[in-house]
Amino acid sequence: MIKIIPYEKKYMTPMFNLILETIKKYNKSDFTKAGYNYYTHFYDITRNRNHLEESIQSNDICYVAIDGNKVVGVVRGSKGYCSNLFVDSRYHGK
Helix, strand or coil: CEEEEECCHHHHHHHHHHHHHHHHHHHHHHCCHHHHHHHHHHCCHHHHHHHHHHHHHCCCEEEEEEECCEEEEEEEEECCEEEEEEECHHHCCC
8 A cells, every 4th residue: 555654764765766767767858968967966865865865854845655665756845846756657647
């Protein structure tokens, strides 16, 4: 059963891995080469953990969708603004 819950730090790595994998698989054509390189570096938790932690703390809203212990979606933002909305492709429409 899929649940949408407030973000907890234990979900940080799988959350950003989902974002990075989605960008690489589905969003590459949405960016210039420089933009693609910027975002794939920015969301790479192995290279950018400290900045990503700061980024989460600056969001008023951060929820993850989980199926068991697996992160299958994420929404982040602030009041009136959605900065990220990513869903594992196997969970689209569910």
